[in-house]
Amino acid sequence: MKIGFIGVGHMAQAIILGLQRQNYLPAANILVHSVHPAHYQQFAAANGLTPVASNAAVVDQADIVILAVPATQTLEIVAQLQTELTAKQPILVSVAGGISLAQLQENSDSTNLSILRTMPNVNVAIAQGMTALVAAPTTPEKDFAQVKQLFQALGQTIQLAEKDFPAFSAVSGSAPAFAYLFIDALSRAGVKYGLDKAAATRIAAQTVKGSAANVLQSQENPWGLIDQVSSPGGTTVAGVLALEEAGLMSAVVKGIDATIAKEKQG
Ligand SMILES: NC(=O)C1=CN([C@@H]2O[C@H](COP(=O)(O)OP(=O)(O)OC[C@H]3O[C@@H](n4cnc5c(N)ncnc54)[C@H](O)[C@@H]3O)[C@@H](O)[C@H]2O)C=CC1
Numbered sequence: 621m622k623i624g625f626i627g628v629g630h631m632a633q634a635i636i637l638g639l640q641r642q643n644y645l646p647a648a649n650i651l652v653h654s655v656h657p658a659h660y661q662q663f664a665a666a667n668g669l670t671p672v673a674s675n676a677a678v679v680d681q682a683d684i685v686i687l688a689v690p691a692t693q694t695l696e697i698v699a700q701l702q703t704e705l706t707a708k709q710p711i712l713v714s715v716a717g718g719i720s721l722a723q724l725q726e727n728s729d730s731t732n733l734s735i736l737r738t739m740p741n742v743n744v745a746i747a748q749g750m751t752a753l754v755a756a757p758t759t760p761e762k763d764f765a766q767v768k769q770l771f772q773a774l775g776q777t778i779q780l781a782e783k784d785f786p787a788f789s790a791v792s793g794s795a796p797a798f799a800y801l802f803i804d805a806l807s808r809a810g811v812k813y814g815l816d817k818a819a820a821t822r823i824a825a826q827t828v829k830g831s832a833a834n835v836l837q838s839q840e841n842p843w844g845l846i847d848q849v850s851s852p853g854g855t856t857v858a859g860v861l862a863l864e865e866a867g868l869m870s871a872v873v874k875g876i877d878a879t880i881a882k883e884k885q886g
């Protein structure tokens with residue numbers, strides 16, 4: 621099996637690094653091309669991948685083609701590849717935010733191509749990602765299963781209705797940035813009170829990592845876990861109330877609102 625990437629920026633590199641970490645396929649079976657030669661040639665050389673000379677060559681040679689170009693350019697690139705897509709019939713996987721299956725189908729000018737819309741997040745690079753998948757009605761179950769297996773190797777997956785992709789994209793695709801922001805805020809607060817920045821960041825990140833693992837493993841919802849940390853008359857409840865007074869929950873929801881609004885606006 622050969623997996624080809626059109627576009628080799630942050631998202632494609634995260635997927636490729638995750639695949640390599642999991643020894644998912646031989647590095648030479650990963651084909652890459654990007655409009656910026658510096659992106660794909662150096663990355664291919666550093667990781668033993670196969671660089672190819674054009675987007676069309678990726679389609680000609682790969683069994684699965686992952687489109688990881690800016691969302692605004694995705695449809696134009698698909699339309700340019702109609703001839704090659706029709707001839708080779710690879711499984712076409714888009715990671716683009718806000719681009720629908722119907723748009724992908726229309727621009728590929730193919731009624732029977734296997735097409736999937738996915739939304740991974742950057743944590744696939746360390747096989748701790750979260751990826752949503754949905755397939756076009758024309759996609760055979762075995763092709764869906766093959767792509768699901770690929771992303772399952774890079775973390776967790778969820779099959780979602782297409783209408784739920786904007787919410788997922790905000791709460792998972794973009795949210796690593798929001799989680800980093802929270803970790804950085806914790807770390808800076810630690811620095812305010814005299815901790816060294818590197819130590820404060822390590823402490824904050826490990827604390828968030830452990831807390832996330834606890835949420836995933838626990839039968840409790842997060843509020844129940846908050847109560848377990850909040851000793852009566854203690855320090856934590858004072859902090860929780862001050863965070864709420866400062867509007868933490870509203871701030872997070874506003875951030876998600878803005879993220880979804882931007883995706884819908886295109
Ligand atoms: N960065 C992230 O965390 C996530 C990104 N995505 C999606 O991934 C896609 C790519 O995003 P990033 O990797 O962040 O952007 P990026 O700017 O880092 O990478 C874009 C890549 O596309 C290439 N490219 C641009 N025009 C091209 C063309 N005509 N032909 C071939 N290659 C071309 C660029 O050379 C670059 O390698 C977007 O559609 C985005 O919505 C989805 C989930 C998460």
Ligand SMILES: O=C(O)[C@@H]1CCC=N1
Nearest residue numbers: 716717789793794795
């Ligand atoms: O910022 C973006 O548009 C992409 C989509 C989800 C994460 N990054």
